[in-house]
Amino acid sequence: MKRFLLKIFVWFFGILLIGLFLMNCKKYQFYGNGEARLKIEYYTKNATKYNTLIFGSSRMYRHINPTLLDSATSHKIKAYNLASGGTFFSESLYQFHQTPIDKNIKYVIFELQDLMPFENNAYSEKILYYHDIPTTSFEVKYHLKNKDWNSLFLTLTNFVSNIFYFKKLNRQELYHTEFLTFNNGYFPLEKDYTLFQSVRTQRAAYLKDTTQLTQRMEQKVMKKKMNVVWKNEIKSLEKECQDRGIKLILVSSLFTQPIDFSFLKKDSTTKILDFTSPKKFKEFYTYKNVHDNGHLNMRGSKIFTQKFADRLNNVIESEK
Amino acid sequence: MLFNSIAFAIFLPIVFVLYWFVLKNKKRQQNFLLLGASFYFYACWDWRFLFLLIFSIVLDYFSGIQIEKSKSKKMATFWLTLSIAINLGFLGFFKYYNFFVDSFADLIGGFGFAVHPWTLKIILPIGISFYTFHGLSYIIDVYKKKISAEKNFIEYALFVSYFPLLVAGPIERATHLLPQVKKARIFNYEQAANGVRQILWGLFKKMVIADNCAPIVNEIFGNADQEPASRLVIGVVLFAFQIYGDFSGYSDIALGVSRLFGMELLKNFAFPYFSRDIAEFWRRWHISLSSWFRDYLYFPLGGSRGGMWMKIRNTFIIFLVSGFWHGANWTFIIWGGLNALFFLPLLIRDKNRNNLETVAMGKLIPTFRDVVNILFTFTIVCFAWIFFRAENLSAAISYIKNIFDSSILQFPKPLPKKEFFLIVFMLCVEWINRTHDHGLEIHRWKPWLRRVLYIVVLFLVLHYSNFGNHEFIYFQF
Numbered sequence: 001m002k003r004f005l006l007k008i009f010v011w012f013f014g015i016l017l018i019g020l021f022l023m024n025c026k027k028y029q030f031y032g033n034g035e036a037r038l039k040i041e042y043y044t045k046n047a048t049k050y051n052t053l054i055f056g057s058s059r060m061y062r063h064i065n066p067t068l069l070d071s072a073t074s075h076k077i078k079a080y081n082l083a084s085g086g087t088f089f090s091e092s093l094y095q096f097h098q099t100p101i102d103k104n105i106k107y108v109i110f111e112l113q114d115l116m117p118f119e120n121n122a123y124s125e126k127i128l129y130y131h132d133i134p135t136t137s138f139e140v141k142y143h144l145k146n147k148d149w150n151s152l153f154l155t156l157t158n159f160v161s162n163i164f165y166f167k168k169l170n171r172q173e174l175y176h177t178e179f180l181t182f183n184n185g186y187f188p189l190e191k192d193y194t195l196f197q198s199v200r201t202q203r204a205a206y207l208k209d210t211t212q213l214t215q216r217m218e219q220k221v222m223k224k225k226m227n228v229v230w231k232n233e234i235k236s237l238e239k240e241c242q243d244r245g246i247k248l249i250l251v252s253s254l255f256t257q258p259i260d261f262s263f264l265k266k267d268s269t270t271k272i273l274d275f276t277s278p279k280k281f282k283e284f285y286t287y288k289n290v291h292d293n294g295h296l297n298m299r300g301s302k303i304f305t306q307k308f309a310d311r312l313n314n315v316i317e318s319e320k
Numbered sequence: 321m322l323f324n325s326i327a328f329a330i331f332l333p334i335v336f337v338l339y340w341f342v343l344k345n346k347k348r349q350q351n352f353l354l355l356g357a358s359f360y361f362y363a364c365w366d367w368r369f370l371f372l373l374i375f376s377i378v379l380d381y382f383s384g385i386q387i388e389k390s391k392s393k394k395m396a397t398f399w400l401t402l403s404i405a406i407n408l409g410f411l412g413f414f415k416y417y418n419f420f421v422d423s424f425a426d427l428i429g430g431f432g433f434a435v436h437p438w439t440l441k442i443i444l445p446i447g448i449s450f451y452t453f454h455g456l457s458y459i460i461d462v463y464k465k466k467i468s469a470e471k472n473f474i475e476y477a478l479f480v481s482y483f484p485l486l487v488a489g490p491i492e493r494a495t496h497l498l499p500q501v502k503k504a505r506i507f508n509y510e511q512a513a514n515g516v517r518q519i520l521w522g523l524f525k526k527m528v529i530a531d532n533c534a535p536i537v538n539e540i541f542g543n544a545d546q547e548p549a550s551r552l553v554i555g556v557v558l559f560a561f562q563i564y565g566d567f568s569g570y571s572d573i574a575l576g577v578s579r580l581f582g583m584e585l586l587k588n589f590a591f592p593y594f595s596r597d598i599a600e601f602w603r604r605w606h607i608s609l610s611s612w613f614r615d616y617l618y619f620p621l622g623g624s625r626g627g628m629w630m631k632i633r634n635t636f637i638i639f640l641v642s643g644f645w646h647g648a649n650w651t652f653i654i655w656g657g658l659n660a661l662f663f664l665p666l667l668i669r670d671k672n673r674n675n676l677e678t679v680a681m682g683k684l685i686p687t688f689r690d691v692v693n694i695l696f697t698f699t700i701v702c703f704a705w706i707f708f709r710a711e712n713l714s715a716a717i718s719y720i721k722n723i724f725d726s727s728i729l730q731f732p733k734p735l736p737k738k739e740f741f742l743i744v745f746m747l748c749v750e751w752i753n754r755t756h757d758h759g760l761e762i763h764r765w766k767p768w769l770r771r772v773l774y775i776v777v778l779f780l781v782l783h784y785s786n787f788g789n790h791e792f793i794y795f796q797f
Binding site for chain 1: 326340507509512513516778779782783784785
């Protein structure tokens with residue numbers, strides 16, 4: 001029996017070591033998110049052109065047009081949009097840590113979210129790749145604090161799966177790369193409509209029931225209090241940016257639940273741009289400005305980028 | 321719970337450790353643990369059907385005792401009939417109700433009467449065809465006095481619901497498995513190590529071969545009207561390997577897992593695609609089902625004792641019933657009928673037991689004649705698979721029609737190179753080890769060479785596996 005268990009252990013340990021090595025190979029760090037990988041590769045090659053980076057989900061990717069943002073800020077901002085579809089908080093953090101941020105970068109615009117994996121990501125390779133040791137450790141602490149055992153199990157499973165997921169060696173290139181250069185990483189949903197089934201499905205769901213958007217506008221919004229682990233992660237992100245001389249701008253996106261930021265110190269240099277209030281941003285809850293129930297269309301994103309630039313101009317002004 | 325799921329990867333080591341460490345040398349508790357684990361394994365799909373499984377176990381357990389207790393043959397026959405009727409009644413209701421109702425409506429409709437059949441949305445309880453056949457074999461054996469009725473309920477329940485074989489076989493016999501359940505088990509290193517190798521080979525066949533072929537097969541069968549004939553041929557060849565990888569892979573995992581608990585299950589596959597005629601193919605494909613039908617249907621019908629006509633009639637009955645066992649669809653019945661037709665020339669010429677030995681025994685390279693025979697057998701098997709895979713009869717016929725088209729000469733684009741490479745690798749490994757139980761049971765190789773092969777297979781599993789919920793095809797039967 002001992003011999004049997006010892007052999008099983010030796011084999012398991014051997015594969016574990018190979019898996020850990022592969023997991024830490026730079027080449028395979030973004031195997032589950034081709035979009036993010038290509039964007040980061042593009043940014044790395046053209047890093048000197050930009051002084052601002054945008055991280056986050058499709059609500060940043062589809063809503064902020066860096067080319068418009070640049071002109072609306074009189075080219076004080078030269079942004080590249082590194083956000084990608086279906087990305088949530090841990091993934092954005094991982095992306096931030098793995099991106100070789102150039103010394104030119106003055107601003108990092110980072111979308112804030114709760115630690116909620118999307119259903120359709122949860123059982124796919126999309127969720128595996130960013131479960132390295134630091135991200136897993138953060139998620140474990142967060143779920144432990146919330147006593148969310150199901151999510152804890154999912155996180156640990158994803159970590160182990162990432163180690164043993166040798167398919168990462170076989171990563172495939174995306175056949176569509178237009179989003180890399182189109183307006184510096186911004187790509188409106190309309191342009192993806194013919195390419196991706198998920199975009200068509202969401203659009204169809206919206207057209208079937210357009211009242212959801214107005215219902216959302218009338219809903220009472222409560223600021224969500226995040227737990228201490230999440231707050232500490234934001235503080236360490238803030239510190240990391242400060243150490244590099246980067247100004248961190250945290251964004252609460254349209255169509256999301258507001259987050260309570262009172263934990264940030266009053267003397268903090270980090271700025272918060274909150275777009276969660278449906279009452280303040282009524283124009284984005286109208287048929288002509290949205291593509292589906294959670295995203296703006298090209299027209300909406302143009303208006304949104306202008307509003308975003310106005311806020312950003314205030315931030316730039318306050319720095320003087 | 322699927323064998324190729326993370327849940328099973330956690331479940332198996334827990335049961336293994338409890339079985340060999342906590343309950344070491346305590347046979348009763350070990351059986352109790354395996355029974356509890358089996359019920360949990362089954363309940364992971366749908367706990368409601370656990371009651372049906374338990375009912376089936378209780379029914380056959382009491383029927384067995386009553387048959388043995390019966391003082392007259394008449395009484396024993398009554399209990400046997402009752403048990404068979406209830407077992408087949410449940411199987412018929414859950415699996416065949418809608419088929420019979422629809423077929424009846426179609427038949428009446430053919431005479432010009434409009435009938436609106438009262439069909440039900442029935443969910444097929446997973447594994448019902450398998451555990452019903454376990455129970456049937458037991459009570460028939462008790463009736464025939466091949467074995468005595470089992471008095472220990474836990475041991476009997478474990479025989480029927482033992483988790484490695486519960487949902488997709490192999491279909492066990494009480495004469496084979498019950499004595500192992502009753503015997504104390506001692507950990508055997510060689511047996512357990514061989515079990516792990518068999519599990520690895522099963523995972524390779526399922527996760528690498530079957531799951532990689534599946535999307536291409538689905539695409540080709542789904543667009544059969546638009547695909548060139550050469551792609552249709554590729555579709556059916558890949559399906560042949562998909563179903564082989566899927567089902568024999570499941571069987572290998574089941575046998576390997578059972579070996580970890582010190583119990584041997586019946587062999588279900590013996591490299592069927594190396595068969596030189598259709599009779600040999602059926603001695604090597606789904607062996608536990610073929611032998612079940614032989615013992616409990618073919619022999620009671622008279623087997624080959626009543627002359628050529630009886631032999632032919634009984635062979636057709638066996639194949640048609642076997643087809644129907646696979647599912648409530650005319651495609652399965654035609655599939656069974658076609659195999660019987662292929663069998664016929666061998667039967668008439670009394671050559672159905674010609675190839676009893678493994679092909680090219682003691683040689684690495686087969687003779688030219690063997691190669692031709694293997695290819696011919698594979699071709700006719702593939703032809704029948706078209707009916708097995710098609711959604712309905714008209715789709716199957718249209719698929720075959722489209723194959724006989726001038727586009728057969730077109731180069732098939734895209735050519736699934738990766739899948740063919742993996743299939744060739746599997747065939748090479750199986751060819752080398754064709755006299756053994758599974759592809760990774762190697763005796764003559766040097767230890768380092770064996771380890772290299774294990775590493776390659778492990779690497780291929782981790783590298784080419786399609787993760788996600790890929791259920792096994794045979795779960796639906």
